[in-house]
Amino acid sequence: MSVTIRDIARICGVGVSTVSRAVNGHTDINKETRERILEAVKRYNYVPNNSARNLKKLDTRTIALLIKGIENPFFARMLKTFEEETKNNGYSLVVQHVDEFTDEADVAEKLVQERRLNGLIFLGGCTSHVQNKLDHIEVPFVISTIGIANPEEAKRYAQVSVDDIREGKRAVDYLIDNGHGRIAILAASSLDDSVGKLRLLGYGRALKEHGIPIIPELIVSAALPENPYSYENGYKTARKLLNSGETFTAVFALSDTMAVGAAKAFLEAGKRIPEDISLIGFDGQEITRYYNPVITTLEQPTQEIARATISMLMEMILSPEQEKKQIVFEGRILEGGSVRKLEYPEKRSDG
Amino acid sequence: MSVTIRDIARICGVGVSTVSRAVNGHTDINKETRERILEAVKRYNYVPNNSARNLKKLDTRTIALLIKGIENPFFARMLKTFEEETKNNGYSLVVQHVDEFTDEADVAEKLVQERRLNGLIFLGGCTSHVQNKLDHIEVPFVISTIGIANPEEAKRYAQVSVDDIREGKRAVDYLIDNGHGRIAILAASSLDDSVGKLRLLGYGRALKEHGIPIIPELIVSAALPENPYSYENGYKTARKLLNSGETFTAVFALSDTMAVGAAKAFLEAGKRIPEDISLIGFDGQEITRYYNPVITTLEQPTQEIARATISMLMEMILSPEQEKKQIVFEGRILEGGSVRKLEYPEKRSDG
DNA sequence: TTGTACGCGTTATCAC
DNA sequence: GTGATAACGCGTACAA
Numbered sequence: 001m002s003v004t005i006r007d008i009a010r011i012c013g014v015g016v017s018t019v020s021r022a023v024n025g026h027t028d029i030n031k032e033t034r035e036r037i038l039e040a041v042k043r044y045n046y047v048p049n050n051s052a053r054n055l056k057k058l059d060t061r062t063i064a065l066l067i068k069g070i071e072n073p074f075f076a077r078m079l080k081t082f083e084e085e086t087k088n089n090g091y092s093l094v095v096q097h098v099d100e101f102t103d104e105a106d107v108a109e110k111l112v113q114e115r116r117l118n119g120l121i122f123l124g125g126c127t128s129h130v131q132n133k134l135d136h137i138e139v140p141f142v143i144s145t146i147g148i149a150n151p152e153e154a155k156r157y158a159q160v161s162v163d164d165i166r167e168g169k170r171a172v173d174y175l176i177d178n179g180h181g182r183i184a185i186l187a188a189s190s191l192d193d194s195v196g197k198l199r200l201l202g203y204g205r206a207l208k209e210h211g212i213p214i215i216p217e218l219i220v221s222a223a224l225p226e227n228p229y230s231y232e233n234g235y236k237t238a239r240k241l242l243n244s245g246e247t248f249t250a251v252f253a254l255s256d257t258m259a260v261g262a263a264k265a266f267l268e269a270g271k272r273i274p275e276d277i278s279l280i281g282f283d284g285q286e287i288t289r290y291y292n293p294v295i296t297t298l299e300q301p302t303q304e305i306a307r308a309t310i311s312m313l314m315e316m317i318l319s320p321e322q323e324k325k326q327i328v329f330e331g332r333i334l335e336g337g338s339v340r341k342l343e344y345p346e347k348r349s350d351g
Numbered sequence: 352m353s354v355t356i357r358d359i360a361r362i363c364g365v366g367v368s369t370v371s372r373a374v375n376g377h378t379d380i381n382k383e384t385r386e387r388i389l390e391a392v393k394r395y396n397y398v399p400n401n402s403a404r405n406l407k408k409l410d411t412r413t414i415a416l417l418i419k420g421i422e423n424p425f426f427a428r429m430l431k432t433f434e435e436e437t438k439n440n441g442y443s444l445v446v447q448h449v450d451e452f453t454d455e456a457d458v459a460e461k462l463v464q465e466r467r468l469n470g471l472i473f474l475g476g477c478t479s480h481v482q483n484k485l486d487h488i489e490v491p492f493v494i495s496t497i498g499i500a501n502p503e504e505a506k507r508y509a510q511v512s513v514d515d516i517r518e519g520k521r522a523v524d525y526l527i528d529n530g531h532g533r534i535a536i537l538a539a540s541s542l543d544d545s546v547g548k549l550r551l552l553g554y555g556r557a558l559k560e561h562g563i564p565i566i567p568e569l570i571v572s573a574a575l576p577e578n579p580y581s582y583e584n585g586y587k588t589a590r591k592l593l594n595s596g597e598t599f600t601a602v603f604a605l606s607d608t609m610a611v612g613a614a615k616a617f618l619e620a621g622k623r624i625p626e627d628i629s630l631i632g633f634d635g636q637e638i639t640r641y642y643n644p645v646i647t648t649l650e651q652p653t654q655e656i657a658r659a660t661i662s663m664l665m666e667m668i669l670s671p672e673q674e675k676k677q678i679v680f681e682g683r684i685l686e687g688g689s690v691r692k693l694e695y696p697e698k699r700s701d702g
Numbered sequence: 703t704t705g706t707a708c709g710c711g712t713t714a715t716c717a718c
Numbered sequence: 719g720t721g722a723t724a725a726c727g728c729g730t731a732c733a734a
Contacts, residue, residue, distance in 0.1 A: 371713060402711080403710070403712040403713085404712055
């Protein structure tokens with residue numbers, strides 16, 4: 001087996017508590033013994049067993065980040081900020097990936113028990129059927145980037161995100177402001193009860209507000225049940241739209257990856273972007289700026305969201321009894337070259 | 352604090368060992384008591400503390416996957432396969448992200464101690480300066496997708512990857528076969544001692560074999576020290592190439608993300624792909640198939656690599672003393688629309 | 703300043 | 719089939 005604290009104690013001719021003190025940087029220890037011990041630690045390559053530590057310590061100063069779908073570059077990009085901000089606050093971060101078919105609330109509960117966590121962050125996931133289980137979690141947690149569809153429910157959780165309804169509306173408003181009236185949406189599956197549903201609601205509101213009738217054929221649900229926000233799904237859903245024969249001048253894709261997939265479908269069909277079809281994505285992912293043409297997108301302030309998530313969690317750890325807050329950030333349109341300005345006779349906007 | 356095994360024992364009026372047996376599915380226990388206990392477990396929401404478990408158990412049947420740079424979609428895509436294959440072998444997988452500035456060998460050592468791991472997989476990272484520390488690791492480990500530049504070194508580690516020299520050569524051979532002679536390469540930094548160096552070596556070999564002189568100006572090192580394989584770096588490195596004024600008809604980018612970045616630079620400069628500049632990437636990432644134009648790339652068999660990595664590790668866990676193996680997979684050209692066939696007078700190939 | 707001894711929650715080894 | 723009890727490796731109160 002590997003070297004333990006007792007081995008080091010024996011080697012140095014001291015007690016285990018002295019080794020513990022040296023390793024943990026306590027001040028109540030002779031400088032020379034400390035150095036002698038640390039030398040042996042290095043020499044014999046002693047690493048404290050964290051399981052034993054966690055078993056003993058009450059405050060681990062550790063928080064966990066649960067990511068549902070790390071393969072989503074949107075989350076991957078935030079990871080760095082989470083790591084930095086956690087460190088800045090003097091905490092350790094455990095990053096835990098949760099696969100598609102696993103319940104993140106279960107994972108969270110286990111992790112809390114196992115690691116004596118001080119707090120938790122959920123990134124992705126947290127659909128409504130998971131939310132019931134969230135009440136079992138005994139430590140503060142923040143739901144990041146996820147909008148909760150039911151407003152009553154939403155108040156019960158600490159959250160940092162954009163308002164997906166408002167931002168969905170903002171994206172569609174932008175298309176309308178550019179003269180578009182027949183706007184299709186590449187939506188998630190009809191079962192989706194998370195951000196997809198909210199952004200679709202925003203789509204509906206934008207049309208309604210401008211007195212544009214909603215055409216059911218222009219609301220195209222995900223062709224694939226799994227991975228709704230993938231390139232492939234964007235492609236297939238766009239093909240469904242093309243095949244429907246419905247006419248439209250602009251398309252709102254629920255994510256940038258879907259937008260890229262859709263772009264391929266349109267280009268393959270001989271359509272030009274934006275001359276024949278205007279396209280707007282959602283998220284503000286890097287790929288939109290490198291695509292040809294550059295895809296206009298609704299950018300989420302990911303860095304601000306990540307930072308606010310950590311500081312909210314830290315606050316909750318300090319005073320756990322206070323009311324749950326919801327922080328809502330604003331998105332903004334990142335203009336690319338994928339939206340054309342239409343000049344309708346009945347609606348000539350300036351600029 | 353949370354409910355422990357003793358609480359459940361008290362509640363059920365049994366001993367702790369009986370609870371342990373029930374929870375761990377042992378057979379030497381009365382069916383009725385088992386059910387009674389499991390009911391209480393569910394009812395009182397008991398989750399065994401994993402730290403205590405790991406402290407006690409000898410064989411955890413757990414392996415860890417250390418990913419350096421999870422933000423790389425190339426790795427993210429393999430994650431699922433790793434998770435599935437591990438489960439198929441009856442093991443648990445701990446996925447651990449290692450940030451850019453952290454030494455993965457240190458993380459590995461800690462993790463082994465903490466979790467009593469049976470084995471380890473390194474995905475990404477493992478540059479030569481890390482390799483010295485690898486010898487401290489007491490459990491079997493496999494280095495996945497990383498080529499080691501020094502052949503002497505390479506024999507010392509269990510590895511699964513493509514031969515980056517050969518595949519780099521294959522990519523450039525493909526360009527040469529298509530009539531290209533002035534081929535630029537968007538390389539990593541000159542300090543790179545990993546796959547970037549190997550692929551560059553392959554570039555050199557391909558040119559040499561075809562009697563094409565190497566033009567130093569066409570070997571462009573990464574413009575950014577950090578994140579060599581990013582979109583941004585591809586873009587900036589391509590701009591450096593354009594600004595050099597050197598003439599070339601084709602470009603080999605060391606990764607698909609770099610290729611996408613480069614494509615933007617070329618298109619912005621008014622060049623057409625592939626009419627003015629042919630472009631080939633490396634990895635076979637999904638985005639190449641959705642880009643406009645579809646980017647020709649050298650595909651790595653990621654799924655096979657992931658599967659082979661797990662089965663190699665399982666073998667090593669069963670018989671740790673055997674010699675380290677190296678499994679080398681072949682890549683293949685995934686033809687897109689980014690490479691033009693040149694018809695040179697002195698070299699007319701068929702088809 | 704240092705060492706002894708206890709307990710963290712669990713599993714495994716015994717007796718019964 | 720079941721229940722005490724001894725580890726597992728560590729941190730820490732308390733005694734020295």
